[in-house]
Amino acid sequence: MSRSTSLFEAAKHVLPGGVNSPVRAFARVGGHPVFIKQSHGPYLVDVDDRQYIDYIGSWGPMIVGHCHPQVIARVHQALDQGLSFGAPTEIETLMANKVCEIMPSIEMLRMVSSGTEATMSAIRLARGFTRRDKIVKFEGCYHGHSDSLLVKAGSGALTMGEPDSLGVPASLAQHTITLEYNNIAEVEALFAVSGSQIAAVIVEPVAGNMGLVPPVPGFLEALRAECDKSGAVLIFDEVMTGFRVALGGAQEAYNIRPDLTTLGKIIGGGMPVGAFGGRRDIMSLLAPLGGVYQAGTLSGNPIAMTAGLATLELIQAPGFYPDLFARTTQLVQGLQTEADAAGIEFTTNQAGAMFGFFFTAPEVRYFSQVMNTDTARFNAFFNGMLAAGINLAPSPFESGFVSAAHTEADIDATITAARTVFQSL
Ligand code: HOZ
Numbered sequence: 001m002s003r004s005t006s007l008f009e010a011a012k013h014v015l016p017g018g019v020n021s022p023v024r025a026f027a028r029v030g031g032h033p034v035f036i037k038q039s040h041g042p043y044l045v046d047v048d049d050r051q052y053i054d055y056i057g058s059w060g061p062m063i064v065g066h067c068h069p070q071v072i073a074r075v076h077q078a079l080d081q082g083l084s085f086g087a088p089t090e091i092e093t094l095m096a097n098k099v100c101e102i103m104p105s106i107e108m109l110r111m112v113s114s115g116t117e118a119t120m121s122a123i124r125l126a127r128g129f130t131r132r133d134k135i136v137k138f139e140g141c142y143h144g145h146s147d148s149l150l151v152k153a154g155s156g157a158l159t160m161g162e163p164d165s166l167g168v169p170a171s172l173a174q175h176t177i178t179l180e181y182n183n184i185a186e187v188e189a190l191f192a193v194s195g196s197q198i199a200a201v202i203v204e205p206v207a208g209n210m211g212l213v214p215p216v217p218g219f220l221e222a223l224r225a226e227c228d229k230s231g232a233v234l235i236f237d238e239v240m241t242g243f244r245v246a247l248g249g250a251q252e253a254y255n256i257r258p259d260l261t262t263l264g265k266i267i268g269g270g271m272p273v274g275a276f277g278g279r280r281d282i283m284s285l286l287a288p289l290g291g292v293y294q295a296g297t298l299s300g301n302p303i304a305m306t307a308g309l310a311t312l313e314l315i316q317a318p319g320f321y322p323d324l325f326a327r328t329t330q331l332v333q334g335l336q337t338e339a340d341a342a343g344i345e346f347t348t349n350q351a352g353a354m355f356g357f358f359f360t361a362p363e364v365r366y367f368s369q370v371m372n373t374d375t376a377r378f379n380a381f382f383n384g385m386l387a388a389g390i391n392l393a394p395s396p397f398e399s400g401f402v403s404a405a406h407t408e409a410d411i412d413a414t415i416t417a418a419r420t421v422f423q424s425l
Contacts, residue, residue: 003047004035022156028395029379034386039066041405044391052391053410057401059393060240060265063324063353064314065405071269071310078306084298091309092300098312099267099277103248105257109277110286111300115239115264116144118274119202121294122260123148126200126233128292129282136190136201136232138181140210140367140397143202143237143262152178154209158397181207182215182365184222195230200260205250208240208399210370212349212356220256227259233282239264239274240399243315245352253352266315269307272298320404324353327411328402331355334415342422345374355400370397377425384421390414 011018017025019033026033034046042065044054057063064071096109112118123135123146135148142155150157150165151173157165164173177194179186181203191198201223207213227234236258238249243266246253251261260278267273277283287293298304314320332348332355339346345361358364359374359381378396385392392400 002032005032007035007047008032023393023395023398026394028375028397029382031383031386033394034391041065041067042403042407042410050389052386052389053406053414054391055400055402055414056391056393057403058265058270059398060244060401061268061270061311063244063266063401063403064269064311065403066270068311068314068405070314071307074306074310075303078303081302083303084301086297089300089302089305091302091305095267095300095305095309095312096277098309099263099275102243102312102316103251103261103277105251105259105279106261106277107280108283109275110283110294111305112274112276112294112296113272113298113301113304114144115237115262115274116146117296118239118262118264118276119143119149119235119237120146122235122262122276123200123202124294125276125282125286125292126235126260128290129233129285130199130231132197132199132232133175134177134194134197135175135199136177136179136187138203138207138367139178140181140213140370141202141204141207141237142209143204144239147172148176149202151176154207154397156395158210158395181210181213181367182219184216184219187219187222187226191226191230195226195232198230198232200233200235201227202235202237204237204240205254205256206241206245206351206354208354208356210367210397211358211364211373212351212354212399213364213366213370214349214351215254216365220250220254224256224258233259235260235262237262240354241351242266243312244354244401247315247321250351266311267308268304269309269311271301271304271307273301273304273308315404321352324402324404327406327408328353328355330408330411331402331414332357334411335418338415338419338422341419342425344377344422344425346422353402355402357400358396380425381418381421384424385417388417388421390417 140154143149242249264274359377
């Protein structure tokens with residue numbers, strides 16, 4: 001029995017499903033998760049001393065690669081000063097200034113400890129600002145696990161086959177209206193009837209929790225226009241796409257200015273961090289300035305701020321994004337070529353340094369298409385790649401992430417492994 005297998009058995013006695021986040025349990029793909037003991041650059045090493053080329057990147061944060069020496073050195077320095085003070089520190093302002101500089105739609109920022117906190121708080125703020133209750137989200141988009149947002153959700157919720165969670169009061173879920181992602185007509189029809197009741201539209205501007213699905217031309221523009229007309233707050237959930245699909249996130253890549261933005265992952269450089277920010281008039285309603293309450297013991301934690309700020313400084317290096325995006329394109333094109341050569345129905349999506357792939361022929365733009373892909377084939381591909389030392393997300397409903405540490409040789413090795421696996425399907 002491998003050490004991973006025995007650790008998983010032990011974990012199941014004390015952790016529900018043996019994990020602290022459902023998708024890690026491999027329920028969707030079968031088999032047992034590998035337990036990781038260390039990482040470096042683009043690689044993970046498991047407890048049985050097997051090395052993997054990693055395309056999860058801790059689900060997005062590790063954009064400069066694992067254990068980047070500059071990030072680690074800065075964190076070591078910060079550790080010597082103390083782990084947490086529960087009082088303001090200078091680095092929180094440095095971080096806020098850096099984010100406002102990179103994303104000009106953000107005029108003020110509040111740091112929190114996770115993406116879920118960021119989206120939950122942004123929704124409360126939008127409701128407080130508009131004095132309205134209803135929110136709009138899109139099927140298959142995932143905005144963390146707060147009650148209002150765990151309705152027809154993506155990511156782990158889809159993995160478990162339960163897009164609606166037990167425990168969410170129906171009286172609360174009724175305020176969440178769910179529309180089809182990329183369906184402009186549906187958005188316009190809803191706002192024509194109910195626009196004046198809607199507090200906020202929250203969207204992953206590039207959907208990353210039903211696989212990767214980019215917005216069709218005009219979709220994000222339509223959201224902006226309808227929010228402008230109705231007075232609803234447009235929230236871009238850029239927890240995944242922030243600093244990932246462009247330095248300035250999807251709002252830069254697609255040139256749409258949201259009212260509020262939620263962030264996580266890269267902004268923490270691998271530490272538990274989230275943030276939300278945006279228009280000064282909206283953010284000014286947040287306690288202690290205004291009547292919308294939000295707080296957190298570890299918010300703005302100095303170690304997390306240090307790891308995040310070090311990462312944000314590294315990604316501003318000239319040439320960082322062109323190289324990263326070229327590597328991602330090399331990967332998706334290589335996978336497509338090998339699938340075609342093996343006669344497998346397969347399609348890929350890419351947004352900057354994020355990618356997705358689906359076992360189906362047509363281009364994927366809608367949630368219903370995602371749900372009609374060949375997930376049995378995905379499972380076989382995933383397990384074949386894992387056996388070959390390639391770590392992909394263990395679900396067809398997640399995205400992949402490339403880091404600046406991935407070399408051309410790493411991508412070539414991945415494509416070579418995929419050739420053999422495709423031929424075996
Ligand atoms: N829900 C996140 C992925 N979309 C995080 C999964 C995890 O960390 O296990």
